[in-house]
Amino acid sequence: xxxxxxxxxxxxxxxxxxxxxxxxxxxxxxxxxxxxxxxxxxxxxxxxxxxxxxxxxxxxxxxxxxxxxxxxxxxxxxxxxxxxxxxxxxxxxxxxxxxxxxxxxxxxxxxxxxxxxxxxxxxxxxxxxxxxxxxxxxxxxxxxxxxxxxxxxxxxxxxxxxxxxxxxxxxxxxxxxxxxxxxxxxxxxxxxxxxxxxxxxxxxxxxxxxxxxxxxxxxxxxxxxxxxxxxxxxxxxxxxxxxxxxxxxxxxxxxxxxxxxxxxxxxxxxxxxxxxxxxxxxxxxxxxxxxxxxxxxxxxxxxxxxxxxxxxxxxxxxxxxxxxxxxxxxxxxxxxxxxxxxxxxxxxxxxxxxxxxxxxxxxxxxxxxxxxxxxxxxxxxxxxxxxx
Amino acid sequence: xxxxxxxxxxxxxxxxxxxxxxxxxxxxxxxxxxxxxxxxxxxxxxxxxxxxxxxxxxxxxxxxxxxxxxxxxxxxxxxxxxxxxxxxxxxxxxxxxxxxxxxxxxxxxxxxxxxxxxxxxxxxxxxxxxxxxxxxxxxxxxxxxxxxxxxxxxxxxxxxxxxxxxxxxxxxxxxxxxxxxxxxxxxxxxxxxxxxxxxxxxxxxxxxxxxxxxxxxxxxxxxxxxxxxxxxxxxxxxxxxxxxxxxxxxxxxxxxxxxxxxxxxxxxxxxxxxxxxxxxxxxxxxxxxxxxxxxxxxxxxxxxxxxxxxxxxxxxxxxxxxxxxxxxxxxxxxxxxxxxxxxxxxxxxxxxxxxxxxxxxxxx
Ligand SMILES: Nc1ncnc2c1ncn2[C@@H]1O[C@H](COP(=O)(O)OP(=O)(O)OP(=O)(O)O)[C@@H](O)[C@H]1O
Ligand SMILES: Nc1ncnc2c1ncn2[C@@H]1O[C@H](COP(=O)(O)OP(=O)(O)O)[C@@H](O)[C@H]1O
Ligand SMILES: [Mg+2]
Ligand SMILES: [Mg+2]
Numbered sequence: 001x002x003x004x005x006x007x008x009x010x011x012x013x014x015x016x017x018x019x020x021x022x023x024x025x026x027x028x029x030x031x032x033x034x035x036x037x038x039x040x041x042x043x044x045x046x047x048x049x050x051x052x053x054x055x056x057x058x059x060x061x062x063x064x065x066x067x068x069x070x071x072x073x074x075x076x077x078x079x080x081x082x083x084x085x086x087x088x089x090x091x092x093x094x095x096x097x098x099x100x101x102x103x104x105x106x107x108x109x110x111x112x113x114x115x116x117x118x119x120x121x122x123x124x125x126x127x128x129x130x131x132x133x134x135x136x137x138x139x140x141x142x143x144x145x146x147x148x149x150x151x152x153x154x155x156x157x158x159x160x161x162x163x164x165x166x167x168x169x170x171x172x173x174x175x176x177x178x179x180x181x182x183x184x185x186x187x188x189x190x191x192x193x194x195x196x197x198x199x200x201x202x203x204x205x206x207x208x209x210x211x212x213x214x215x216x217x218x219x220x221x222x223x224x225x226x227x228x229x230x231x232x233x234x235x236x237x238x239x240x241x242x243x244x245x246x247x248x249x250x251x252x253x254x255x256x257x258x259x260x261x262x263x264x265x266x267x268x269x270x271x272x273x274x275x276x277x278x279x280x281x282x283x284x285x286x287x288x289x290x291x292x293x294x295x296x297x298x299x300x301x302x303x304x305x306x307x308x309x310x311x312x313x314x315x316x317x318x319x320x321x322x323x324x325x326x327x328x329x330x331x332x333x334x335x336x337x338x339x340x341x342x343x344x345x346x347x348x349x350x351x352x353x354x355x356x357x358x359x360x361x362x363x364x365x366x367x368x369x370x371x372x373x374x375x376x377x378x379x380x381x382x383x384x385x386x387x388x
Numbered sequence: 389x390x391x392x393x394x395x396x397x398x399x400x401x402x403x404x405x406x407x408x409x410x411x412x413x414x415x416x417x418x419x420x421x422x423x424x425x426x427x428x429x430x431x432x433x434x435x436x437x438x439x440x441x442x443x444x445x446x447x448x449x450x451x452x453x454x455x456x457x458x459x460x461x462x463x464x465x466x467x468x469x470x471x472x473x474x475x476x477x478x479x480x481x482x483x484x485x486x487x488x489x490x491x492x493x494x495x496x497x498x499x500x501x502x503x504x505x506x507x508x509x510x511x512x513x514x515x516x517x518x519x520x521x522x523x524x525x526x527x528x529x530x531x532x533x534x535x536x537x538x539x540x541x542x543x544x545x546x547x548x549x550x551x552x553x554x555x556x557x558x559x560x561x562x563x564x565x566x567x568x569x570x571x572x573x574x575x576x577x578x579x580x581x582x583x584x585x586x587x588x589x590x591x592x593x594x595x596x597x598x599x600x601x602x603x604x605x606x607x608x609x610x611x612x613x614x615x616x617x618x619x620x621x622x623x624x625x626x627x628x629x630x631x632x633x634x635x636x637x638x639x640x641x642x643x644x645x646x647x648x649x650x651x652x653x654x655x656x657x658x659x660x661x662x663x664x665x666x667x668x669x670x671x672x673x674x675x676x677x678x679x680x681x682x683x684x685x686x687x688x689x690x691x692x693x694x695x696x697x698x699x700x701x702x703x704x705x706x707x708x709x710x711x712x713x714x715x716x717x718x719x720x721x722x723x724x725x726x727x728x729x730x731x732x733x734x735x736x737x738x739x740x741x742x743x744x745x746x747x748x749x750x751x752x
Contacts, residue, residue: 033432034616036445061618137618155707170432272733273433305695307688327660329669332696334647335703345731369705371615 010354012388013294013361018263019110020049025152026162027293030175032277035269038062038300039372039381040163040365042070042095044265047377047382048161049093050086053066056094056152057163060137064275065373070095077102079148081156082374094159102139104130107143111242125231137167142179142253149256158288172266172281176254176288183250188384214320263293268353270300270346272302275353294361296385297350301342301365310340361374363388419637419723419750423606423657425547425599426636428559428622430610431617435641437464438612438729438734440563441490446752448488452558455546456481456492459539460565465492470736478501478546481732484743491557498524500538527690536576537593544596547604567609567624574600574607574632607638611717613640620719625720637751638722642713642729646707648700656697656704658705666693725749 015368018024027251029041032166038059045057056079059072060266067073070082072095079094081119109117122128150157166175266283268278285292317333320326354362365384372381420426426447428440437458444456458465468482474494482490501524502515517526549556565573577600579595594719599605605743609624610618621638628635648656654660667689670676675692676685717724727745730738746752 064619065615168432303695304698307694308692312675316670316675320669320673323672324670326665326669328652329654329666329673329696331648332666332700333673336647336696337700338647339699339733370704370709373615 001281002275010358011361013296015044015047015351015363015382015385015386016051016386018054018293019044022162023261024263026149026164026166026259027263027265028145028166028257029265029267029296030166030172030281031267032172032274033170035267035274036296037267038165038167038296039378039383040067040265040296041163041269042066043372043378043381043385045093045161045163045377046082046085046292047385048163049082049091050090050379050382051210052091053161054092054157054159054161054162054279055163056096056147056148056159057094058098058141059165060098060141060167062075062165063096063373067097069374069378072097077106082375086379092196098137098141098144100137103140103144104136105145108242110241112238116238120235123231123235123236123238129235135174135182138169138175138178139168139182139253141165141175141248142256145153146256161207171282172277176284179250179254183247186239186247187222213280257290258288263291265293265296267296269298270350270351270376275349279353279356282360292360294363295353296363296365297367299367300350300364301339302364303336303339303343305336307338307339310337310344313337313340325382332355346367369381394673407555416621418752420606423604423636424555424557424559425543426528426559427564427570427574427605428562428610428639429564429567429607430639431568431620432566433610434611434612435639435727436566437468437563438739438742439608440561441465441468442727442739442746443608443752444559444561444598445482445484445489445739445743447561448484448490449486449687449747449752451487453491453556455557455560456490456563457495457543457546458493458499458563459543459562460494460495460563461496463494464563465494466662468736469737471726475582482699493542495539495540495542497535500542501534504541505537524601533572533576533579534571536573540574540596540600542594544599547599560662564607567620570624571627571631571633572605574633576579601632601634601693603634606634608636608639608640610641612642613713615713618713619728621717622720625722633639635722637725638720639727639751640717641727643726644706644710644729648703649708650668653707654703656700657708657734659701661697661698663690663693666696681705719723723751725751 006087018027025042027041029037029044032039038061041057041059042062045055046328049055057070058079059070062070062072072079074080077096077099079096082093082095085091087091105121112120136301141164145162148159148162152162166172169178182211266278266281266285270276282292282295289374313333314337317337319331321331363385365381368377368380370377372378391399426440426443428436428443430439432435436631441457442557444454448454458474466473469492474481476494476496476499478491478493480489481492484490498519502519502699505515505518507543543560543562546557547555547560564570577596579594581590581597607628609621611621625635625638652661670692670747671690676689714724725746726749727742733736734742
């Protein structure tokens, strides 16, 4: 076994303890883009299921072949049972991929009369908002989590664990902030003014406002097109009657993340940018009183040779180079030295994180040389998560 | 902040470079001779900013002047060059050997919107009223298309800007939105042309599309030798081609050194690496494991041999995977460039190494 690189007292993340605990109801995987959130979410969900829990995993933007392995080619926004779990497994695993537009549509459909819902769904501004607004994906991930929770609680044999992946934003904090931003925007001052100018104030004030508004709207409609502004107005008015303000709804959804039973797994790779994001996120969770299960440090390069430093391996390789003998040994020593150098860099960036967060439980997951695109590879990642 | 917008940005559209002499350069013999606008896209985090900056530097050698633009409001350029955040104004950020210069511009969508309104609608004071009421925020957020119109418009202006009949910039390099959004971003003026059927906006959109589709523009894609970035490169290339936008080169970033020769790799992959010669080599090199007693030392060397062989197998699996991915990229039939993984990450110093790599490979 390789030398243990971690500070003595840095706690280890006990993934099985987390997944087996019946009070753990929701696990959220967060982190910067491309670090392996989807992979870790899927691997944890599979492991939990094979250890007997009834699990649903909500993935977002999985690699194409991983999606195939989970049976997720059909993107219809409903969970499907994953085939191929270990024989004798008592638990089960359902998986789905988030369709943000479909999820937004569902929110509208469940809260409005059919006629009103149709009116909103057909609104061009709604269509733009639900398929491309930045932040919609994050917000819809939370909405979907809410729906899955409600369904889990409503069924006697329903899921007892929900694992959620988060969107591939560049910043991990986007997941927490985007819904609020979207809410604030839809409840924003300008939208209020646009949609209900009469509510704004007294008569004198009204004159000033409508004069300014006149200039503003006429200039805006020149560039946005008058129809666009009308679309926005009808959309906002319709939302208002549904939710009495979008922001409140976003706030309520956000609070789901603070309920007991929700645990966060922060995922990072041993690189500066990813660990900086992880650091921000960890601090933010503390601030919001959201429970952090720990940090998964993914894709670390662990040597398979003990007690052979990069320097010693390089020196030996050089010696062999001079004699011109044992070329194979020399090459293997060079591969080792390269791996150890990489390892040292990784430990040094990771050390900055653990130094600043000595109490955060950490687990390492080795970088697999190939892809992690089938159940067997996910299972292996699960084992590595548990080994710590 | 309190300063009126127009005062702050007075000099950005037209006359920043008044004091600088402009010299015309003949096209150089590179893969992209004659190209004036290099758009750099790729999956998030693959190295778009790094490659765009290296390209801007590489194109600025021999006394040329290039402009490096970013449009994502992220200050990636300032971070890379380790300078204070860039304002919405062109600044010289680097000199290259032979007297070349790289200028940089971080295009801020809201400021660009006001500038644009003023240019086309002579808004005057109403612009300020709009900003105050949050209308600018609103317009820039609800209609991502508007942002893209402005951003591409500004880039177009920089490419076309002339002084005394000569282009001010020999080339403009755009650190563009990621592959997932690049098609919509570059093609936005097509939709604008359809919406505004006549008038100045229609004409402007038409000119921008003409530039983007002309031989003066190329779109380069940055990727890593990993599944998802390669997938995005394939999808992005297909989309750009569908839209009639010119695909440039494929830049493979962070390429790792291949230490083992081919025959060793295939033996390793086939599980046929013989431990005996490795063991002998380790002993010859004096690496006999830990332990003073002969027996423990032998056991140590055996373990070491086993580990080294296992690592060779990992290396082989990785190289094989990378070769498959490289082969997929070859099928796109575009020039490929490879930038090595630089061990300390990228800083202003190592950026110059990347510059020479790009020059050697003919990208600039
Ligand atoms: N060849 C290289 N060797 C080592 N590190 C590199 C290399 N190229 C890029 N990097 C590092 O990778 C990280 C991402 O690079 P960069 O910021 O250029 O990517 P990007 O595509 O612009 O990202 P974003 O999508 O976030 O804008 C940076 O930390 C950078 O220093
Ligand atoms: N430990 C690992 N070893 C090797 N490859 C990995 C590992 N973790 C993730 N990957 C690969 O990295 C890519 C990005 O992972 P993904 O889980 O989709 O990231 P994210 O969801 O954070 O964007 C995928 O191709 C995945 O197979
Ligand atoms: Mg993902
Ligand atoms: Mg960037």
